[in-house]
Every structure is written in structure tokens, then in C-alpha cells.
Amino acid sequence: MNLKITRIIAAIALLLLSKASFSQDFIDKANISGNIYSEASYYLEDTLIGAYKTRENIGANIYGNILYRYKGLSAGVRYEAYLPQLVGFDSKFEGMGIAHRYVSYSDSLFDVSIGNYYEQFGSGLVLRTYEDKNLGIDNALDGFRAVIRPLKGVTLKAVIGKQRYYWESGPGTVRGLDAEWNVLQLLKPESATNILVGGSAVSRYQPDDDPLYILPENVAAYAGRMSLTSGGFFVSGEYAQKINDPSATNSTIYKSGQALVATTSYSQKGIGILFTGKWVDNMDFRSSRNATSNDLTLSYIPSTSLQHTYSLPGMYPYATQPTGEASLMGQVNYQIRKNSKLGGKYGTNIQLSASVANSINKQKLNDTTEIETPGTLGYKTSFLSIGNEKYFHEVALEISRKINKNLKTVAGATTQFYNLAKIQGHPGEESVRALVVYADVSYKFLESQNIRIEAQHLSTKQDNGNWAMLLAEYSIAPRWSFAISDQFNYGNPENERRKHYYLGSVSYSHASHRVSVRFGKQSEGVVCIGGVCRLVPASYAASVVLSTSF
């Protein structure tokens, strides 16, 4: 962590304290909030599922935030400790210290911050810094940010800084400008129509120390966006471009990049329809050209596919291929009216979703140069071209119905195609075709007690074969919840890997505090939140999670 900035912040804090002794308000009328989250696991071994003991036996991830606020002034620190990191998190996390600290001032006109901050321009195609502790992602910028709102509906932003890289800063300096104008917010505040236009520019400076190539030290990316909302109708789009940026994730090619995302939806009481399309060509933008996996990302290009909440439908989750992808998704939410013959007393909700993702059409530059040859322009493509290789598709249907005051049911089915070789980067592996069905029945009794049963089945001839899963949960509102589950990989092509993954958990929550204890086995899998995924190895562990907000 940068010592100089820590010193400056400590000095400001001291200054505030000295001021506080004069002004009692500074303490009395201040707001303090924060939270603590810790997860600790004791690892056991089951070599057949690929769960190994760690050297230390134990892993623990601990996070604590304290935020101080007085009128427009706020300051905060986050302490993090990985002693060592939980299985599945990068070993570069090991250690502890202040991972995040800032001071900021905001009023209706200005926001200024120094230290660490999170920012997003538009939908995030050229800049999004964020944190998600479940994914082990924190790419906060460390530097300065100013936001100015000179007129109602107009927002101007300027940022400069370096991104967090585990316990250090990344090598590149990021500079960015963004402007957004909600056209009618000032002109016609009562208008039922809203038009939003915006644009951003981001550049990264990183010295060229490559012995072989002459690399661009300043890499610029631009984006423009608009959206229109009128009654139940909505349409939005953002287009982004990036100049040549040979990097570790694009095979060191000098081609420029571009991306387009567009969404339209219509909704009214009872029905919502949504279409999203996306076209991406060489648009992976990071604050270091050497970064890989989820490190130092600037562009945020989430996948255009359904986010599953049950475990077996989510076993093969799609992740965007930023080097090239054309994708489409459509989704319909429909509610069959309450008190109708078909809808029942409480109505019935139906969700139908379909998505597909393909490669883009990449053509050789000339007869002798292979596609994506390092040091060349890489390939040729035309805007919105669609290639022949399928990455993913899915058709999913889910129906949920409240039968009476105490009984609720959910049933669903999804069929998926998952290009394992491309998405998980294991060339040669066969693509998975899976059919998943599931049901969830929840019955409430004695006012606050509830029993919930989940049954799921995944069938596929590829990868690990068929899975079945059963879960039972008993809860006493608002505090207790007990659950046991078993995932059984009974269709694994290898006999000795047809294993049960038992898991039991108890959780207790009171006000803003929550403790949960878990014991059992978890299969190897991909955890995805938003559009970002992390591969989590199999584990056999006893874990305690403690979460509190104050």
C-alpha cells in the first residue's frame, strides 16, 4: 500500500480530530457505519473428488469496513486478511493490511475523492472498477476522482489512478473522462419520456519494456451511449472502440478493438419482454498489457445469458469471450392473472429465456499468416460478423406458483450447449449438451416454520455425465435455517468418481448479524456473479461464516 497516501490520510484524520475537539457536532452528529465479514475453513482430504488438504489445514478470508460520515465529508478504510486465502483464491492475496482507504466530499454539485474508489462509465465497456469478495475481485483505482453536476441531469466525471493488484498497484496509469446528459431531466422534468446520451474516453499509460516489440505506451479507448425510455418501452445501446493494444490476452496482436451492446424491452403489468444483443471484437482492456484471468480489468463485458440461481442449471455457466463473440438473448416474464382459472388465487409467473453465443468471423490477413499470429494485425473481420463456432446456447423455462398461503412451488427445465474447450480453455475437450430439470416446493406451517425441498437432475453424455441433487431446508423465521443436501455424480464415466457430495449447514441471523456453519463436500465448479466467473476447486471442509453490519 502506498505509504505516502496512507500518511496523507492519517494527517487529514488527525486534522479532523483536532477540529472535532472544537466542534462537538463533528462527533455527535457524525454517522459511523461499517461491516465485518469473515469466512474460515478447515480442510479435509478426498483425493477422488480432487479435494486436498492445504499446507496450513485452515484458510480464512476476513474483511472489515469502517465508514465515517459527517455532512458531505466521508472517509473509510477496509482491512483485509487472508490467513491464508481460502482454497480457490489467488495465493497473491496471502497477508493482511489496509487494502482500501479514502476520503471524499460530496454535495449536490460536487463529488471529489482521494485514495481508493470505484467507478463505472456507462455500462462499463471501457471502464468499470468494482469489488466482489466472493470472486476475489477488487480492481479499485487509487488516485483522484471528481464528479461535477453543473445542471440537473448532467454529470461529468474525471478519474486518474492506478488499479489495485492484490497488495500492490498495477503498472499502468489510468486516466478517464465521462459525460452523461439526461436530456429531458432539466428541460421537461415531468416528461414520461427520458433520453440519455453519454460518452467516455479512457487511456492507459504503461511503459514499453518489451525487448521484441514496439508497443503503444498510451492506449486509448472511447465509448458512446444512448438510451430512451418512454412508458413501458426502453431501448439502449453503447458502442466502444480501443486502439491497438497487443496484450497477453489477445496473442499480442496489433489489431484495434470494438464492441457493441444493445438492449430493448417492453413491459407493462403482467408482462415483460427483453432482447439483448452484443458483438465484441478484441475488446479486452486492462490497466496492464501483461495481466490475465480477472486481474486489472478495465472493460466489463458481461455475458448475455441467464444468471441461474439453482446449482445444477448453473453447473455450466457461460462467460463472455472478450477476444471475439456475437451473442443474442431474449427473455419473457409473464404473470398469469391472479384469481383466474389458469393463474390460481395468487397468480403464476412464467419466465422463458433463450440465448446464443457464437464466435465472430475472423479471416486470415494473407495466405501465409495464420490467424492471431503475434506481432501482426491478427486477423480481418467485418462489423457484426458471425462466425461458425458456437460457444453457448440455452433455452430455459421456469414456472413459479403460489398455490395457497402456505404452499409455493417452482419448476423449471433448461437445455444447454456449452463449448468446454473454448470457455474453460481446455482445447480438444468435447462440448457439453445438457438437459436440466428441477423443482422446488416450499411449505410454511405454524406461522413461522418452513420446509423446502429442492430436487434437480442434470443429464449429459459429456464431461462428468449425469448428476442428481436433493436438498432439504427447514427454517424458523426470522432467525434459523438448517439445510442438508446431496449432489450425486452417478453418471460419471469413471466408476470410482461416481461420488456423493454431502453438505450440511446451519445459519442463524439476528438483525444485521449472521453466522453460518457448513460441513461437507463441494464439487469443482465455476462461480459466476454478474458476468465474471471464478473456478473453484473441489473442497471437503468445515466452514464458518460470520457477517455483521453496523
Add this chain to the structure above:
Amino acid sequence: MKRILILSTLSLFVFFTLQAQSTGGKKLPSVTIKTLDGKTFNTTQISNNGKPIILSFWASWCRPCLKEMAAISDLYDDWQDQTGVKLVAVSIDDARTVNNVRPLVNARGWEFEFYLDTNSDFKRAMGVNDVPHTFILNGKGEIVYQHTSYTEGSEKELFKKLKELAGN
């Protein structure tokens, strides 16, 4: 030296915490979020004319969140009649799912006040770890109760707190 600075900064915060906690009456921080129409909105403007507010952090992909909203929606008319409460629902859906929010809430016919917190700025400022996380604000806009997670029937606890407030 670095350690001393970190420790002193931390102890300063702890000092402030103890001081400020004793006085209570926490209000909402000032964060700029958006309405479903894309208008900018400052969180200090959240109000209900002196009546209590339920402030709920949720996401379209969070099943317990959807259950909680559906449960409250079924009881909402009664709750409003008895306590005058308003539910303000802040979605933390990011760019991947944020466009699902409008069609989803319209299709379900939920009549709450919805906002979008696409990069979780408000969530962080409120010290929220995970969704669902629900706050109750009294008529003066002060946070008087918060609860994390949702199990079937938990909404009763919320209503109990609301009635306590209305009784005062």
C-alpha cells in the same frame, strides 16, 4: 512507522464509532443512484412525509430477495393502511442484469419505489455485505432497524417493527 499510522487511523475510527454510536439517529448517506428511467437521484431525497420507510437492497438474480418482495407485495396494502409505510427497493444488479429489472418488476406488478445502484455505491455506503438486506427508517429518516437474509415468514418481524414505530 506505517503500522503506527494504520493503527492510529484505525483507533481514530473506533473512537469516532463509539462516540457516534451513543447518539444514534443515523441518517442515509448522500449517494447518487438512478431511477428506472435513468434519472439521477440523490439518496438523501428518500422520504415518506414523516412516515416509516422500508429500504431493501436486492438483485434480480437473488431468489430470497424475490421471495421477500413477493411476500411483502401480498401484504403491502394492509401494511400501508396500518403504518403508512413505503418500500424503497434498491437493485444492485450490474450491467449484466440491470436491464432485466424493469421488465421483471413491471411483469410482477410490484408497486414499490425502485432505484438502480449499478456499481453498488449505495450498498457499500450502507455497509451491506450481501443481499437481501433490509433497513427500516423512522419518520425522521433515521435507521432504526436492519436485517440481513430472508427466510419464509421473516416479513412478520418487519411488520412488528413497523407497528412499534407507528405506536410511538
